[in-house]
Structures are given as C-alpha cells and as structure tokens.
C-alpha cells in the first residue's frame with residue numbers, strides 16, 4: 001500500500017491516508033483502502049479501526065484532476081460504482097470504524113466518512129458535498145447517506161448549495177458523534193476506540209451485523225435477527241464471564257474473538 005499507512009496499537013488499527021495536500025481519493029487510494037480491509041479481515045486481534053488523513057485535511061474528495069483522464073459516461077459511472085461498492089463494504093465491515101476528521105471532509109471525503117460507523121470532528125472542520133459547484137453530483141452514495149444523518153431538508157440544502165458546515169454544526173445535526181478542539185482529536189478518538197476494544201469480540205461483531213441490517217430490512221425481521229444473535233452470544237465464554245463479573249462486582253476479562 002503506497003498511499004495508506006496501516007499500524008496497529010494493541011487492538012486498534014489506525015489507517016492514515018497519505019496523499020497530502022488534499023488526500024484526494026484517486027482510484028489508487030481506493031484500491032489501497034480495499035487492500036487494507038482485506039488485511040484487517042484476516043486479523044482477528046483488531047476490534048476497532050481509526051481512519052484519518054495526513055496533513056491539513058481528512059480528504060477533499062475524489063481526485064478532480066483524475067476526472068480529466070476519463071471520457072465516456074460509462075467510465076464515470078464505473079468510477080462511481082467502484083467507490084460506492086467499497087464504501088458499502090466499509091459500512092458492512094465486521095469491525096467498527098471511527099473517522100477522525102480535521103481540516104476538511106468534502107465530496108468523496110465526506111462520503112467516505114459517512115460510510116464509517118462513527119465520526120469525531122474538529123470544531124472548525126469543513127464537511128460538505130460541493131460537487132454541484134463543479135457542475136456534477138455526488139457519486140459515492142452522498143445523496144443516499146447524507147439524508148440519513150441530517151434529515152432531508154438539510155441534505156437538500158447542503159447538496160444544492162454545495163456549502164460546507166462546520167464540525168460543530170455536524171455534531172449538533174448528528175452527522176458527527178462529537179466535535180472537539182484540534183489538539184484533542186487524537187486522544188478523543190483513541191479513548192472511544194479503547195472503550196470499544198474492552199468489549200467482547202463476538203458482541204461487537206453481532207452489533208456490526210445488526211445495525212446495517214436495520215437500514216435494509218423491515219422492523220420485524222430486524223427483531224428476529226436480533227433475537228437470534230442474542231441467543232448466539234450466550235454460547236460464548238465472554239457472556240458467562242461478563243455476567244459472573246457483574247455478580248462478583250469486578251471488571252470482566254473478555255477473551256473471545
């Protein structure tokens with residue numbers, strides 16, 4: 001992977017996009033991200049992933065300069081489909097991904113962040129879908145994911161004006177979990193990641209299957225699936241340990257993966 005750095009800190013994997021200044025999501029970066037997911041799929045020790053950008057920004061979106069190398073409508077549609085498929089894979093990933101956003105998450109950068117499971121932003125970061133300023137539209141699922149987070153009216157406003165919102169606004173709208181000062185971003189994200197990694201692996205994975213299921217299924221089949229997963233986790237040693245630790249008034253030690 002030439003444009004992504006992947007490092008492990010105990011049970012947390014940190015992926016850094018390394019293509020400053022804009023960390024524009026050229027197709028080779030999307031390929032690297034796909035390879036990183038392949039690696040993490042094989043690594044049972046990782047319980048949380050942090051995704052961040054090196055330099056001034058999280059990511060300023062798809063590589064606008066790369067657009068000039070394409071001509072046919074089908075080539076542009078293909079580019080969109082590849083990005084959408086990768087981001088859907090990320091959204092359905094069995095390990096929770098936290099996007100750590102500073103500077104800007106624009107266009108494809110915000111679409112990438114929206115396919116992560118949680119977002120921590122800096123107060124002054126710019127988040128937006130400015131594609132209409134370029135005479136195009138969002139293509140990595142921005143029209144489909146943004147309304148989920150901010151509601152339809154705000155999604156229309158953000159996409160049709162192309163104007164970004166600040167990290168503070170993103171947190172108040174529910175697009176981000178939290179907005180913090182730039183110097184607190186890393187510690188806040190790592191603290192959130194370690195709260196997650198302290199939990200039992202099978203419980204984490206069950207939640208990671210159930211929440212995405214709620215986007216595409218009806219309520220009744222979601223409940224049925226939740227009941228089945230609830231039964232399954234009780235088959236693990238960690239469930240016995242968690243319940244016993246509560247009774248014995250001690251911290252649980254979870255080991256299942």
Ligand SMILES: C/C=C/C(=O)SCCNC(=O)CCNC(=O)[C@H](O)C(C)(C)COP(=O)(O)OP(=O)(O)OC[C@H]1O[C@@H](n2cnc3c(N)ncnc32)[C@H](O)[C@@H]1OP(=O)(O)O
Nearest residue numbers: 021022024060061062063064065104106107108130139140
């Ligand atoms: C399917 C998905 C579609 C999309 O995602 S379309 C892309 C949507 N994104 C955008 O439209 C954002 C475009 N970029 C900007 O608005 C600005 O930039 C920023 C707000 C991110 C930063 O502004 P500032 O601090 O003034 O820096 P700077 O001089 O504009 O940018 C630094 C260098 O980064 C390049 N760059 C910025 N964004 C992109 C991009 N998305 N694709 C390719 N290059 C980009 C610039 O051109 C420049 O480069 P140089 O130093 O060579 O002049």
